[in-house]
Amino acid sequence: MRAITLSNTTLSSRTDYPAPSPREGEVLVRVLCAGVCETDLQLIKGYMGFSGVLGHEFVGIAESGKFKGQRVVGEINCSCWACPTCEAGAPSHCPNRTVLGILNHDGAFADYIAVPQKNLHVVPDGMPTDVAVFTEPVAAAFQIPAQLSLSRTDRVVVLGDGRLGNLCAQVLSGICDQVLVVGKHPEKLALLDELGIETALVPDAPRDRLADLVIDCTGSDTGLPAALALVRPRGTIVLKTTVAGTQQMPWAPVVIDEVTIVGSRCGPFDRALEALEAGSISVLPMVSQRFDLSDGVEALDAARRPGVLKVLIDVGA
Numbered sequence: 310m311r312a313i314t315l316s317n318t319t320l321s322s323r324t325d326y327p328a329p330s331p332r333e334g335e336v337l338v339r340v341l342c343a344g345v346c347e348t349d350l351q352l353i354k355g356y357m358g359f360s361g362v363l364g365h366e367f368v369g370i371a372e373s374g375k376f377k378g379q380r381v382v383g384e385i386n387c388s389c390w391a392c393p394t395c396e397a398g399a400p401s402h403c404p405n406r407t408v409l410g411i412l413n414h415d416g417a418f419a420d421y422i423a424v425p426q427k428n429l430h431v432v433p434d435g436m437p438t439d440v441a442v443f444t445e446p447v448a449a450a451f452q453i454p455a456q457l458s459l460s461r462t463d464r465v466v467v468l469g470d471g472r473l474g475n476l477c478a479q480v481l482s483g484i485c486d487q488v489l490v491v492g493k494h495p496e497k498l499a500l501l502d503e504l505g506i507e508t509a510l511v512p513d514a515p516r517d518r519l520a521d522l523v524i525d526c527t528g529s530d531t532g533l534p535a536a537l538a539l540v541r542p543r544g545t546i547v548l549k550t551t552v553a554g555t556q557q558m559p560w561a562p563v564v565i566d567e568v569t570i571v572g573s574r575c576g577p578f579d580r581a582l583e584a585l586e587a588g589s590i591s592v593l594p595m596v597s598q599r600f601d602l603s604d605g606v607e608a609l610d611a612a613r614r615p616g617v618l619k620v621l622i623d624v625g626a
């Protein structure tokens with residue numbers, strides 16, 4: 310089959326890659342469309358030391374199992390369901406897990422992917438595949454309200470106007486009245502302006518420390534210090550993006566101001582599908598470019614360019 314593979318940070322477009330053989334509990338999914346994410350770009354730089362087929366945001370058709378013949382999306386953590394962490398109700402943190410396209414499990418930039426049946430969710434009939442392919446990152450944004458109890462009056466600042474910053478801002482503006490997105494790209498901020506979400510360029514960002522909640526979606530080691538400069542004493546900072554490497558910063562302000570720092574990763578797919586179906590999250594304007602799977606290497610190059618939001622890879626029909 311065709312596949313975009315990573316081996317020692319070298320990207321290849323293959324036509325001779327063996328199709329996955331589903332293990333017990335797994336279903337073969339024929340991929341229709343996949344999305345490129347910041348994590349894919351980090352993996353290419355060596356994050357996690359991943360080798361194999363890239364891609365973890367996808368829509369496909371289940372070839373077997375109880376959803377056979379239907380369009381599906383899949384949660385990315387493949388858990389053992391038998392260890393104390395899984396039994397305690399935190400399977401996405403299972404120490405024995407593999408992760409689609411990220412950790413010891415081939416991903417979705419390929420004609421076929423093997424996914425545990427338990428991870429699959431059916432895509433509602435009327436939902437375009439191009440919308441459903443955003444389920445995974447929208448779910449990640451919904452992890453913030455799943456972790457924190459938010460109130461209407463909370464003042465929220467989202468740092469970063471990229472793919473995840475946009476989605477976090479949309480999710481939070483459905484919950485809190487005052488959401489401000491601070492970014493570097495006027496054309497990306499314009500998409501949020503159109504949705505009625507307040508935005509500011511970095512030089513015009515507020516200098517007072519009034520935010521109850523700051524979400525770092527910068528993907529940069531400058532994100533956390535910037536968040537600390539905005540959050541109020543006893544406020545909360547949510548770290549939404551992973552930065553490869555070691556970060557150096559003075560931690561005393563966190564202690565002095567009793568700031569809560571919350572790490573946040575994968576989120577609830579059912580909640581994301583509900584919001585996408587209701588149209589309360591707008592995703593199609595984020596699609597900047599699309600490529601056929603055969604041009605998958607070019608797709609990953611394109612996703613790295615400034616000004617580009619979502620790049621989609623068309624795999625099948």
Ligand SMILES: [Zn+2]
Pocket residue numbers: 346347348349365366445446
């Ligand atoms: Zn992702």
Ligand SMILES: [Zn+2]
Pocket residue numbers: 388389390391392393394395396400403404405406
């Ligand atoms: Zn487990």
